[in-house]
Each structure stands twice: as C-alpha cells, then as structure tokens.
Amino acid sequence: MVQKQRQDAAINALRMIPTKWAVIIVVAIIGYVLLQPQINKWFGLSLPSVASLVGDEKQTSQKKQEKFDSNEKTSTTKADSKASKAATEEKPDKDDSVNKAPTSQPRVSQPRDSQPRDSQPRDSQPRDSQPRVSQPTVGVERDSEKVHGFLTEIGRNRFESPAGLVYGPGSEEGHRLKHIERHLEDQPKRPGSHGVFEGDMHAFLVAIDDAYSRAKSGDKGTKKIQDEGSTIYEASFKKPIGFLGGQEGGRKRNPPLKQLRVVVRGNSLITAFPF
Amino acid sequence: MNSQDSKIIYVESCPICGDGLCRIRICISNQKVTGFILCDECEAMWTDPFMQERVPTNADETDPQCPSCRQSIWGKNMHWANIGEVCLLGWFDQVQMVDE
Numbered sequence: 278m279v280q281k282q283r284q285d286a287a288i289n290a291l292r293m294i295p296t297k298w299a300v301i302i303v304v305a306i307i308g309y310v311l312l313q314p315q316i317n318k319w320f321g322l323s324l325p326s327v328a329s330l331v332g333d334e335k336q337t338s339q340k341k342q343e344k345f346d347s348n349e350k351t352s353t354t355k356a357d358s359k360a361s362k363a364a365t366e367e368k369p370d371k372d373d374s375v376n377k378a379p380t381s382q383p384r385v386s387q388p389r390d391s392q393p394r395d396s397q398p399r400d401s402q403p404r405d406s407q408p409r410v411s412q413p414t415v416g417v418e419r420d421s422e423k424v425h426g427f428l429t430e431i432g433r434n435r436f437e438s439p440a441g442l443v444y445g446p447g448s449e450e451g452h453r454l455k456h457i458e459r460h461l462e463d464q465p466k467r468p469g470s471h472g473v474f475e476g477d478m479h480a481f482l483v484a485i486d487d488a489y490s491r492a493k494s495g496d497k498g499t500k501k502i503q504d505e506g507s508t509i510y511e512a513s514f515k516k517p518i519g520f521l522g523g524q525e526g527g528r529k530r531n532p533p534l535k536q537l538r539v540v541v542r543g544n545s546l547i548t549a550f551p552f
Numbered sequence: 553m554n555s556q557d558s559k560i561i562y563v564e565s566c567p568i569c570g571d572g573l574c575r576i577r578i579c580i581s582n583q584k585v586t587g588f589i590l591c592d593e594c595e596a597m598w599t600d601p602f603m604q605e606r607v608p609t610n611a612d613e614t615d616p617q618c619p620s621c622r623q624s625i626w627g628k629n630m631h632w633a634n635i636g637e638v639c640l641l642g643w644f645d646q647v648q649m650v651d652e
Contacts, residue, residue: 447615449592449626468573468650469565504568506609506616507594540569540594543611548593550571 427482440486443545453546457481460550463522471523472534472550485549488512488537507547510539519551559649561633563601569594574603576633576643577625579618586620587633587641595625601646
C-alpha cells in the first residue's frame, strides 16, 4: 500500500516536470554514465558510478576484482616466468628452463597485410594466436595500472618502461607495441631473417629494457651504433632468447638467437628483435 | 584485393638493422606520386632502390617524414607500392617480389 502511494507520488512528480527538462535530465544521466569512468581516469577523480548511486556498488566492485584477477593470472603464466628469466639472463646458469632450445615447430603467424594502415585498421583483425597480448588502445590491462604488467602510461597511448624507453603511436601497425608483437611469432614466408622472441609480451619488454639499459651503459657484450637520427643498441644474453625465423631462419632450421637489437629514436622505441 | 596486393615488393634486406625489408613507399600528394625506399622494421630511408643516398631523419621525430610531402611516412597519403607503381617509377628491375 505504502509502496503504491510512493509510486503514485513519483509519477505525479514526473508529470509536473516539463518535457523539455525531462529530456535534458535523461541526456545528462546517460552522459554521466558514459563519461564517469573516463573522467575518473583522466582527472584522477573518484566520481561515484551510477551503479553505486543506486546501491549496486558491491556487485560492480566484485566484477572489477574478477577482471583484475584474470589479468593477474594471464601475466603470471608458466611461459611468462620462463621467458622473464631468460630476459633477465644475467642470472646464474642454474635455471635450466631458460636453456630451452627453440622448438622444432616454431610459432607461426598469419601473413601480414600489405594494405596501408589507414585503409584497413589492424586493430580490427583477430589475433587468436596471441590471446595474452592486449591492444594498448583498448586498455584491457589498464585496470592493473601497468600495461603488460611492465609499462606505465605517461600519456594518451604512450607508455614508458622502467629504463625510460617510450612506446608510442607509430609504425605500420599503428603502435610500437603492436609492431614488436610481430616478433613473438615466426613469419616463415617473410623473405630474409625474422628474429623471434620466445616468450610473451611481458618477457619481451623486460628483455628489451635489460638490453637497452646494459647497452646504454656500455656494458660488456653490448654495442651502440649511431645511425641517421636513430640509435641501434645490441646486447648479448648468455642463453637463447629466441630463434631465427623467416625464410632464412627456415633454411637454417631456426637456429637459437642470443642477442637482442633495439632501435630507438631519442628515447622512443622503433623496433626490437632477437638476432 | 587483386593479386598484386598480396605480394611483398622489396629491394633487399635492410643493411642497417638486418631484419627489415627495404620496400617501396609511395606518397601521393598534390596529384604528385613520389617513391622512396623504407625499411619496414627500423624505418631507415633511401631516395631510390640503388640505396646510395639516405633520407635524413631527426632523433626527435616520432615518425620519420616523407622526403616529398614532409608528412608522416605512415600517414593516410602513403602506402606500399604495387607492381604498377613500381613500373611507373622505373624501378621494376631493382625489386624482388614474394607472396605474403
């Protein structure tokens, strides 16, 4: 009975609001729902979500926690830890897992699209073979604050590594992270050589940072080459970090590779691959 | 997509980074078609397929600029050359082709 009276009162109150104002209020509510998460992200605010305002906060936070947990799980897989160890290779030889020789059946990627970036966005193409690598523009892993568990966002689509390497927009793929992602798989039809890193994106980023830091400091087993506007850093690892792919790699039966080449312009990464 | 589009047209493996392919990048701006050589890995550039003259780039450029229009080499008026464009540039004898 009381509930019905309340409903009637609410309906009467709504009838008193002019149509124009009702439309404005509805649009404002929709706008708030859509923009609230972005505003919080951009300005570091903590505006309450609509769900929390209507008392559904518990459910929402539970969902967030589940999403965070799943991200954590994907970034701490067995392969991840193996490759991370290989990446930070200056560790003692006691870890046999990083001594793993390249497999006889290296990972193979789909052929590259020759279309220009603007005519067919690569981001729309499914990459079923690499489920753990998120697209930086989508922001799947931003909940955990670090992209690929390693990079800090320093601007729109710009991410910085602990060593100061910046991964930003650029390259045929549209983003440097997407570009280096190509080196996580073999491209057997590609002419010449194609260095393939054995591990996931997190391990690759760790290895790049390690090679960059050591080569920049002029450590033993590293090289620094100055080229037209860019700098090429090379660093050796004690154990294989990947294998030689591409047509040349196939001809040579995919020999293991123990060096990493990192090309930068300023402090922006252009590309990196094992060689 | 025609059969030309599924081919990688390149001059040689990149002498700078060793992993990239030196491919022909086409710029179309102001109804003018220009070609230059671009490594698809390290973005080193040359003026022609004989690869004698480098196109200078600056360290502070996120994306190198096209030597013709001074726009990003990955801009909307740029694309990889097809066989027809390679022939128009007179560079057909200098390139190799492989199916993607």
